[in-house]
Amino acid sequence: MTTTKIAVLGAGSWGSILASILVQNGGQVQLWTRRPEQAAEINEQHTNQRYVQNYHYPEELTATSDLSQALAGAQVVLFTVPTPVVRSVAQQVSPLLGTGEAAPIIVHASKGLEQETHCRISEILAAMIAPEKRQGIVVLSGPSHAEEVARQDLTLITAASADLACARQVQKLFMNDYFRVYTNTDVIGVELGAAFKNVIALGAGALAGLGYGDNAKAALMTRGLAEISRLGMALGAKPETFIGLSGVGDLIVTCTSVHSRNWRAGQQLGQGQSLEAVVQNMGMVIEGVKTCQSAYELAQQEKIEMPITAAIYHVLYEQAEIKSEIAALMRREGKAELSWD
Numbered sequence: 001m002t003t004t005k006i007a008v009l010g011a012g013s014w015g016s017i018l019a020s021i022l023v024q025n026g027g028q029v030q031l032w033t034r035r036p037e038q039a040a041e042i043n044e045q046h047t048n049q050r051y052v053q054n055y056h057y058p059e060e061l062t063a064t065s066d067l068s069q070a071l072a073g074a075q076v077v078l079f080t081v082p083t084p085v086v087r088s089v090a091q092q093v094s095p096l097l098g099t100g101e102a103a104p105i106i107v108h109a110s111k112g113l114e115q116e117t118h119c120r121i122s123e124i125l126a127a128m129i130a131p132e133k134r135q136g137i138v139v140l141s142g143p144s145h146a147e148e149v150a151r152q153d154l155t156l157i158t159a160a161s162a163d164l165a166c167a168r169q170v171q172k173l174f175m176n177d178y179f180r181v182y183t184n185t186d187v188i189g190v191e192l193g194a195a196f197k198n199v200i201a202l203g204a205g206a207l208a209g210l211g212y213g214d215n216a217k218a219a220l221m222t223r224g225l226a227e228i229s230r231l232g233m234a235l236g237a238k239p240e241t242f243i244g245l246s247g248v249g250d251l252i253v254t255c256t257s258v259h260s261r262n263w264r265a266g267q268q269l270g271q272g273q274s275l276e277a278v279v280q281n282m283g284m285v286i287e288g289v290k291t292c293q294s295a296y297e298l299a300q301q302e303k304i305e306m307p308i309t310a311a312i313y314h315v316l317y318e319q320a321e322i323k324s325e326i327a328a329l330m331r332r333e334g335k336a337e338l339s340w341d
């Protein structure tokens with residue numbers, strides 16, 4: 001079997017751990033970081049202390065700050081940078097890619113929507129990388145905190161693509177005894193589930209920060225899933241995807257885990273910290289903050305009721321009090337739980 005050459009772009013928590021899996025599975029991986037000192041740390045110490053503490057990366061993993069070196073001969077290019085920088089990184093990548101037979105499969109593992117354009121990540125990649133420079137675009141998504149994958153905890157995720165053959169190739173690259181990958185062709189549903197769950201996780205964290213209990217958490221997740229699915233379907237997603245790994249699966253893990261940066265950010269907001277302080281202190285991406293604005297605007301555009309997302313938007317962008325938003329949610333007019341009643 002020939003070794004697959006893979007470029008992983010972004011050496012944060014997720015990119016570096018996905019790169020590690022690919023190396024463990026026999027891939028030849030170049031991990032790109034914009035910081036030469038981080039490349040040196042990964043190559044020489046086999047650590048990435050800023051993002052994943054107490055983890056020793058496989059010694060075969062090579063990091064580089066030279067993008068053309070990372071992409072040379074790559075058959076697969078995996079984007080793992082935060083949503084707000086996907087467009088600018090793709091712009092740098094595009095001129096360096098081969099065409100035709102040399103064009104790579106493009107994969108991404110980011111979870112958000114672009115602010116202002118409301119684009120999904122695969123839409124950004126399709127716009128920035130010409131069709132002759134890529135094979136299929138595959139989305140990797142599901143309940144998967146980097147910290148747990150690092151310790152080889154059992155993890156199941158989805159590889160979604162309109163091109164099922166490409167999704168299967170990506171599935172094969174990542175599968176091993178602790179990391180199991182399913183395929184899905186509903187790219188819209190997978191990307192929207194991933195983006196919107198981060199917004200609900202901010203709410204789950206805020207409830208915890210205010211001292212609410214498990215009833216409130218379950219209620220938020222359930223009604224959060226209802227509104228995510230409503231907007232997702234209006235935007236072309238298949239309903240079943242929201243009860244899959246990239247939907248309810250990721251919603252559960254993000255709303256219930258201390259590993260989640262979105263949950264932790266919400267918890268700190270609930271404890272009374274300012275958004276600026278929370279973002280500043282996290283030192284890692286909190287995707288739900290920006291995606292909340294896109295979700296709120298899309299809901300208005302599609303005329304979809306999303307009361308929880310709207311409440312979180314009011315807190316993040318209009319300085320509303322969390323407790324007043326909770327009170328307003330609880331005092332909404334009584335409703336039927338399901339749309340057919």
Ligand SMILES: NC(=O)C1=CN([C@@H]2O[C@H](COP(=O)(O)OP(=O)(O)OC[C@H]3O[C@@H](n4cnc5c(N)ncnc54)[C@H](OP(=O)(O)O)[C@@H]3O)[C@@H](O)[C@H]2O)C=CC1
Pocket residue numbers: 010011012013014015033034035051080081082083085088089109110111112144145146147283284285287
């Ligand atoms: N962490 C996790 O468990 C999971 C994360 N994800 C998703 O993966 C994506 C990445 O998240 P994650 O790795 O956790 O984020 P982190 O905050 O841990 O790391 C972000 C990485 O992106 C790099 N970066 C930021 N801006 C730029 C830029 N302009 N050009 C190049 N590189 C840049 C950072 O580099 P620098 O250090 O130089 O700033 C850093 O390496 C997010 O969309 C997240 O939702 C998905 C599943 C699990």
Ligand SMILES: O=C(CO)COP(=O)(O)O
Pocket residue numbers: 111142143144145146198201250253254259260261262263285286287
């Ligand atoms: O998406 C994730 C787990 O599936 C990670 O969530 P956070 O970005 O909130 O840490």
